[in-house]
Amino acid sequence: xxxxxxxxxxxxxxxxxxxxxxxxxxxxxxxxxxxxxxxxxxxxxxxxxxxxxxxxxxxxxxxxxxxxxxxxxxxxxxxxxxxxxxxxxxxxxxx
Numbered sequence: 001x002x003x004x005x006x007x008x009x010x011x012x013x014x015x016x017x018x019x020x021x022x023x024x025x026x027x028x029x030x031x032x033x034x035x036x037x038x039x040x041x042x043x044x045x046x047x048x049x050x051x052x053x054x055x056x057x058x059x060x061x062x063x064x065x066x067x068x069x070x071x072x073x074x075x076x077x078x079x080x081x082x083x084x085x086x087x088x089x090x091x092x093x094x095x
Contacts, residue, residue, distance in 0.1 A: 001037060001093040002063050004055040008083040012049060018082045019043075022053065026079065029071045030055065035062025056093075063090075 010018045022041045030036055037056035044050035057063040066072055 003091045009085040
C-alpha cells in the first residue's frame with residue numbers, strides 16, 4: 001500500500017472552505033478511483049493553518065492514475081486557491 005502525505009499551509013480565513021472542499025468534493029472524487037483504500041484530513045492543533053491529507057492507494061500506479069485523472073485535474077484549481085504552500089511525502093506501508 002502507498003500513503004501520500006500532503007501538508008498544506010492554508011490561506012488564513014479559508015480553513016473552513018478547505019475542510020468542506022476535502023469532505024464534499026476531493027475525497028468523494030478520489031473514493032471511486034481504482035485502487036483507492038482510504039483518505040483522511042488531519043488538522044495541526046499547534047498551527048491552525050496547517051493540514052495534512054493522508055491518501056492511500058493500493059499501488060503507485062493507481063495513485064498516479066488518480067493524480068493524472070480528469071477529475072483530479074478539474075479539482076486542482078479549486079484546491080490551489082485555498083493554500084499558500086504544500087509539501088508531499090510518499091511512503092510504502094510495510095506493516
